Amino acid sequence: xxxFILAAxxxxxxxxxxxxxxxxxxxxxxxYDAPKYEEVTYAPQSYSFGYDVQDKESxxxxxxxxxxxANVVTGSYRVALPDGRTQIVSYKADSYGYTADVKYEGxxxxxxxxxxxxxxxxxxxxxxxxxxxxxxxxxxxxxxxxxxxxxxxxxxxxxxxxxxxxxxxxxxxxxxxxxxxxxxxxxxxxxxxx
Numbered sequence: 001x002x003x004f005i006l007a008a009x010x011x012x013x014x015x016x017x018x019x020x021x022x023x024x025x026x027x028x029x030x031x032y033d034a035p036k037y038e039e040v041t042y043a044p045q046s047y048s049f050g051y052d053v054q055d056k057e058s059x060x061x062x063x064x065x066x067x068x069x070a071n072v073v074t075g076s077y078r079v080a081l082p083d084g085r086t087q088i089v090s091y092k093a094d095s096y097g098y099t100a101d102v103k104y105e106g107x108x109x110x111x112x113x114x115x116x117x118x119x120x121x122x123x124x125x126x127x128x129x130x131x132x133x134x135x136x137x138x139x140x141x142x143x144x145x146x147x148x149x150x151x152x153x154x155x156x157x158x159x160x161x162x163x164x165x166x167x168x169x170x171x172x173x174x175x176x177x178x179x180x181x182x183x184x185x186x187x188x189x190x191x192x193x194x
Contacts (some may be wrong), residue, residue, distance in 0.1 A: 044070035071095070083108040 050065030059080075066075030076090040085108050091100040 044068075046070045081108075083110065 046067075046069050048067035050063070052063035054061050061080035062078060064075070064077040066073065068074075071094065073093040074091070076088065078086060078088045080086050081104075084106055086105040088103045088105065089100055090103075091098065093099075
C-alpha cells in the first residue's frame with residue numbers, strides 16, 4: 001500500500017513538471033484580402049399604387065393610393081373612424097419635407113348608453129320531500145370476553161458466594177553476591193631515562 005502511495009506522489013510530481021514539446025510551424029497562415037464592397041445606388045424610380053378594403057363583418061373600411069414621379073410623392077388615404085366620421089389625409093413629400101392635409105367627413109355620433117335592466121329569472125322554489133332514513137339495527141356482539149390469568153412465578157433463590165481470603169507470605173529479600181572480582185593492578189616497570 002505504501003508503494004502505491006509513493007508511486008502516486010511521484011507520478012503527480014512528474015506530471016506537474018512536464019512541458020509539452022514546442023514545434024515550429026512549417027506552414028504560414030493563409031492570407032486573405034478583405035472583400036471590397038461597393039454600395040450600389042439606384043436612381044429614383046417613378047411608381048403608382050392603390051388599394052381599397054371594405055369588410056362589413058370586421059367594420060374595416062379604408063383605402064390608400066400613392067404615386068411618385070421620382071422627385072415628388074403624393075398620395076391620400078381614407079379611414080372610417082369608430083365615431084361614424086371618415087378621416088381623409090392627403091399628403092405630399094418632396095425635397096422641402098412632408099406636408100399633410102387632414103379632413104373629416106360626417107358628424108361624430110356618440111349614442112347614449114342605456115344599460116339593460118336585468119331581471120332575475122322567476123324559478124319556483126324546489127319542492128321535494130326530505131328523505132326518510134331508518135336507523136340500522138345492529139345486534140349486540142355475542143362473544144365472551146377473554147379471561148386473563150396472571151402467571152405464577154416463584155422467586156429465585158440465590159446462595160451468596162463464599163470467597164476465602166488469600167494468604168500471602170511476606171517476601172524475604174537477600175542481597176546477591178557480586179559476580180565479579182576486584183581488579184588487580186601491577187606496578188609499572190621503571191621508565192628509562194633519556
